[in-house]
Amino acid sequence: MASSVIEDDTPFGLEDAPTRSLNMIEAINDALDIMMSRDPSVIIMGEDVGFFGGVFRCTAGLQEKYGKTRVFDTPINECGIIGAAVGMGAYGLRPVPEIQFADYIYPGLDQLISEAARLRYRSAGEFIAPLTVRSPFGGGIFGGQTHSQSPEALFTHVSGLKTVIPSTPHDAKGLLIAAIEDDDPVIFFEPKRIYNGPFDGYYDKPVQPWKKFPQSKVPEGYYSIPLGKARKVRDGEAMTILAYGTMVHVVEAVAREKGIDADILDLRTLVPLDIEAIEESVEKTGRCLIVHEATRTSGFGAELSALVTERCFYHLEAPVERVTGFDTPYPHSLEWAFFPGPIRIGEAMDKILEA
Amino acid sequence: MANGPTGNGQVGHNRPSLRLHVPEPKFRPGDEVDFSHLAVTKPGAQPRPDESCEASETNPLATDLVRVLGDDNQAYGPWDPRLDPDTLRAMLEKMALTRAFDERMYRGQRQGKTSFYMKCTGEEATSVAPAMALASDDMVFPSYRQQGILITRGYPLVEMINQIYSNRGDKLKGRQLPIMYSSRAHSFFTISGNLATQTPQAVGWAMASAIRGDSRIAATWLGEGSTAEGDFHSACIFAAVYNAPVILNVVNNQWAISSFSGFAGGERTTFAARAVGYGIAGLRVDGNDPLAVYAATQWAANRARANGGPTLIEHFTYRAEGHSTSDDPTAYRSAQEHTEWPLGDPIMRLKDHLIAIGEWDEDRQSALDLECAEKVKAATKEAEKNGILGHGLHHPFHTMFEDVYEDLPWHLEEQAAQAIRERKIKWPQA
Numbered sequence: 001m002a003s004s005v006i007e008d009d010t011p012f013g014l015e016d017a018p019t020r021s022l023n024m025i026e027a028i029n030d031a032l033d034i035m036m037s038r039d040p041s042v043i044i045m046g047e048d049v050g051f052f053g054g055v056f057r058c059t060a061g062l063q064e065k066y067g068k069t070r071v072f073d074t075p076i077n078e079c080g081i082i083g084a085a086v087g088m089g090a091y092g093l094r095p096v097p098e099i100q101f102a103d104y105i106y107p108g109l110d111q112l113i114s115e116a117a118r119l120r121y122r123s124a125g126e127f128i129a130p131l132t133v134r135s136p137f138g139g140g141i142f143g144g145q146t147h148s149q150s151p152e153a154l155f156t157h158v159s160g161l162k163t164v165i166p167s168t169p170h171d172a173k174g175l176l177i178a179a180i181e182d183d184d185p186v187i188f189f190e191p192k193r194i195y196n197g198p199f200d201g202y203y204d205k206p207v208q209p210w211k212k213f214p215q216s217k218v219p220e221g222y223y224s225i226p227l228g229k230a231r232k233v234r235d236g237e238a239m240t241i242l243a244y245g246t247m248v249h250v251v252e253a254v255a256r257e258k259g260i261d262a263d264i265l266d267l268r269t270l271v272p273l274d275i276e277a278i279e280e281s282v283e284k285t286g287r288c289l290i291v292h293e294a295t296r297t298s299g300f301g302a303e304l305s306a307l308v309t310e311r312c313f314y315h316l317e318a319p320v321e322r323v324t325g326f327d328t329p330y331p332h333s334l335e336w337a338f339f340p341g342p343i344r345i346g347e348a349m350d351k352i353l354e355a
Numbered sequence: 356m357a358n359g360p361t362g363n364g365q366v367g368h369n370r371p372s373l374r375l376h377v378p379e380p381k382f383r384p385g386d387e388v389d390f391s392h393l394a395v396t397k398p399g400a401q402p403r404p405d406e407s408c409e410a411s412e413t414n415p416l417a418t419d420l421v422r423v424l425g426d427d428n429q430a431y432g433p434w435d436p437r438l439d440p441d442t443l444r445a446m447l448e449k450m451a452l453t454r455a456f457d458e459r460m461y462r463g464q465r466q467g468k469t470s471f472y473m474k475c476t477g478e479e480a481t482s483v484a485p486a487m488a489l490a491s492d493d494m495v496f497p498s499y500r501q502q503g504i505l506i507t508r509g510y511p512l513v514e515m516i517n518q519i520y521s522n523r524g525d526k527l528k529g530r531q532l533p534i535m536y537s538s539r540a541h542s543f544f545t546i547s548g549n550l551a552t553q554t555p556q557a558v559g560w561a562m563a564s565a566i567r568g569d570s571r572i573a574a575t576w577l578g579e580g581s582t583a584e585g586d587f588h589s590a591c592i593f594a595a596v597y598n599a600p601v602i603l604n605v606v607n608n609q610w611a612i613s614s615f616s617g618f619a620g621g622e623r624t625t626f627a628a629r630a631v632g633y634g635i636a637g638l639r640v641d642g643n644d645p646l647a648v649y650a651a652t653q654w655a656a657n658r659a660r661a662n663g664g665p666t667l668i669e670h671f672t673y674r675a676e677g678h679s680t681s682d683d684p685t686a687y688r689s690a691q692e693h694t695e696w697p698l699g700d701p702i703m704r705l706k707d708h709l710i711a712i713g714e715w716d717e718d719r720q721s722a723l724d725l726e727c728a729e730k731v732k733a734a735t736k737e738a739e740k741n742g743i744l745g746h747g748l749h750h751p752f753h754t755m756f757e758d759v760y761e762d763l764p765w766h767l768e769e770q771a772a773q774a775i776r777e778r779k780i781k782w783p784q785a
Contacts, residue, residue, distance in 0.1 A: 045568065069566045075596055080589030087496070087559025087573070093566070095559075107585065114549045115556070121758045123537040123545035124527045127722050128761075159759050183761045228764070272764035338488060 017219035027169035029177040044071045047099030065077030084109035102137035115158030116185040132179040140193035140319035148330035150294035162186045163270040167248040168215035191245035195230040200253035202340045233264040239287035286317040296324040318355030321348040356380045361575040380616030388691035406658040410636045417627035417637035423646040428711035440714040450479040453503040455727035468743040475500045477675030479646040480701035488652035496544045496557035496575035508541045516738035523749045524741035535658025550581040554590035561601035572659040574602040580611025581618045595633040600659035603667045608674035613687040627669035642672030643698040660744040
C-alpha cells in the first residue's frame with residue numbers, strides 16, 4: 001500500500017518559501033487574513049471576535065483590515081451563530097464562525113448536526129454549508145469543567161461533518177486554509193494548551209515558546225494541507241502511537257524520555273481519517289497505542305481501536321491500548337490528575353511492550 | 356431545614372403552597388365550542404403606519420388584528436392592498452390549486468402511494484398571499500406547511516409529486532420525508548423537519564444579502580408551537596441586532612399536533628407581541644384574510660428592502676385538519692372548532708370578495724375547481740410513471756452514499772460496496 005503520510009517538516013513544495021516563526025494563534029490569524037484577502041465571500045463572526053480580536057486574539061486586526069461587515073461580534077447565542085452561518089452559506093458566503101470555547105458549542109449542536117451536516121444530502125446538492133467552525137478546545141489552562149472539554153467525538157459521530165485538529169503552527173495555518181476552502185462543514189478544534197508553545201506533559205515546567213521549535217516555521221503566503229492526511233511525527237519500529245492536538249507533543253516527549261522507538265502519527269483530521277497511514281504503521285510495528293485527552297467511553301479512541309483491530313488484527317502482537325482522560329467532568333483543581341500525562345502514557349507503553 | 360428538596364412536600368411553615376399551572380385548551384372532543392372570547396376586530400379599523408416608521412409604532416398592531424375583508428365581502432381601510440382583479444383571481448387560483456393538490460395527495464397517502472402527507476387546509480392564504488407579495492427571487496425558508504409558496508412560484512406539480520412519492524423522478528433522490536421540498540431555482544430553501552431551525556438560517560441569509568449589498572430579502576415561516584424553540588429566539592435576536600432584511604412569519608394555527616397554542620405561551624399574549632421585546636416591527640393579521648396577509652407582507656417587504664429591518668408577522672388562522680396523515684385530531688379537540696372558527700375560510704372569503712365586486716361568479720368558481728382538480732390529476736398520472744413509494748429500487752444504491760460529503764471518503768466507499776452486495780441478495784432479479 002502506498003504511503004499517504006507526509007513526512008514531518010516537508011513544507012509541500014514550499015521549501016524555498018520564506019518562513020516566519022509564529023505561534024499557533026499567529027498562524028491561525030495569518031490563515032484567516034490570507035483567506036479573507038483571497039476570497040471576499042469569507043466572513044468571520046463570533047463572540048468578541050470583532051474590535052477586540054477574540055479572547056485568544058486569533059482574529060486580532062482583521063476587523064480593522066476588512067471592515068465591520070466581514071468581521072463582527074455576535075450575540076452570545078451559539079445556535080444563532082451557527083444557524084446564521086448556515087443561512088450565509090446558502091446565500092453563497094463562506095462563513096468562519098468562532099465558538100469562543102468548544103464547551104460552549106452545545107447550544108449550536110442542532111444547527112450543526114441536523115442542518116449544516118445534512119444540507120447537501122437532503123437537498124441533493126442544491127444547498128451546501130461551506131462553514132468552518134473554529135473553536136479552542138482541550139484543557140491544561142485551569143479552565144475548569146466549562147473551558148477544558150474535548151468534544152471531538154460528538155462531531156466525528158455525525159455523518160456530513162469533517163473534524164480537524166492541528167498540533168503545530170505550520171499545520172494550523174495550512175489546515176485552516178484547507179478547511180475554509182472545503183465546501184463541507186468543518187469543525188476546526190484548536191488545542192488551546194499549545195496556542196503559545198508545545199507541551200511535553202509536565203505542567204510544572206515553564207511553557208517553551210513555539211519559536212524554539214521548527215514546527216513554528218510557517219511559510220509566508222498561501223498554502224494548504226489536504227484534509228485527511230496524517231503527519232508522520234517520528235519514524236520508529238517499536239509501536240505505533242496515534243494522537244492529535246496537544247497529545248502529539250506529550251506522547252513524543254514520553255517516548256523520547258523512555259527511549260522507545262515509536263512510530264508516531266499526528267492524525268490532523270479525524271474525519272476523513274487517513275486509514276492508509278494507520279494501517280501501514282501498525283502493520284509495520286504490530287503494536288498500537290491511542291492517546292487522546294477527551295473522556296474515554298465512546299471517545300474517538302474507541303473508533304480508532306476498533307479500526308486497528310478490524311483491519312490489522314493479524315499483524316498485532318499486543319492488545320491495542322487507549323490512554324485518555326477519565327470519564328469525569330474536567331475538574332478545576334485536579335486538572336493534572338485528569339490529564340492523560342506521562343505516567344498514564346508510560347504505563348500503557350510498558351504494557352504494550354511487555355505483551 | 357425541615358423540608359428541603361428531598362422533603363415529602365408537607366409544609367411545616369405558614370407560607371402558601373405553590374401550584375403548577377398546566378395550560379388546558381378551552382374545548383376537548385364533544386365540547387360545545389364558543390369562540391366569543393376571541394377579539395375579532397373590525398375590518399379596516401387598524402391604522403397602517405408608514406413602512407419606515409419606528410418599530411415601536413407597530414406595537415399596538417402586535418396585539419390588534421389587521422383585517423381588510425368585511426362580512427359584506429368588501430375590502431376596507433388602509434391595509435387594503437388595492438389589487439387589480441387579475442391579481443385577485445390569480446391569488447384565488449393558486450389557493451384553490453393548493454387545496455386541490457392537498458386533497459389528492461392526502462388520498463394518495465391513504466391509497467398507499469406514499470408514507471406521509473401534510474395538508475394546509477384553511478391556511479392557504481398564509482403562504483400564497485406572501486409568495487405573491489414578495490419578489491420571486493426573495494429567498495424563502497419555509498416550514499412544512501407552505502406548499503402554497505411553491506405552487507405560487509410555478510414549481511411544477513409533477514416535481515412535487517415525484518418528491519412525495521420518493522420515486523425515480525424525485526430530484527431529492529428519495530432521501531427526504533414527503534413534502535420536504537427543495538428548489539434553489541425557486542429561491543425555496545430545503546425544508547428541514549426539525550422545527551424552527553430555518554429561522555436563524557433565514558436571518559443569516561438576509562444578513563449575507565445585506566453584507567453583499569444585494570436587494571433581495573428573506574422570509575421564513577414557522578408554527579406558533581415552534582416559536583417555543585430556542586432557534587426562534589436566536590432568529591429574533593440576530594434579526595434585531597443586525598437589522599436584518601427578513602420577515603419572520605408565525606403561522607398561528609392554534610394547534611401543534613395535540614398541543615394548543617397555550618403550550619407556546621399563547622395564553623398570556625399574542626405571538627406578534629414577541630416583536631415588542633426585541634424592538635422589531637410586529638404585525639398580527641387575520642391569516643384567513645388573503646388581502647390582509649398580502650398587505651402585511653408587502654408592508655414588511657418594503658420596509659426590509661429600504662433597510663428598515665425585520666418584521667415579525669403573526670398570521671392568526673386555524674388548522675382545519677390533522678397535523679399530518681399520521682394524526683387524528685378528533686382524539687384531542689372538538690370537531691366544532693373548525694366549523695365555528697370565526698374568521699372563516701380564506702378561499703371562500705376571497706371568492707366572495709371577487710363576486711361582491713363583480714369580478715367572479717359561482718360558475719367560474721366551479722370551472723376553476725374542476726380545472727384545478729384536473730391539473731392535479733394529470734400531474735399525478737405523469738408522476739406515477741416514475742413510480743410510487745415502494746421497494747426502494749427507484750434510485751441506484753450508490754446514491755444513498757453520495758452528497759454526505761462533496762467527495763466520497765473511504766469509509767463510505769466501503770459501506771456502499773456492502774450495500775450493493777446486500778442488494779444482490781435481497782433483490783436478485785432487480
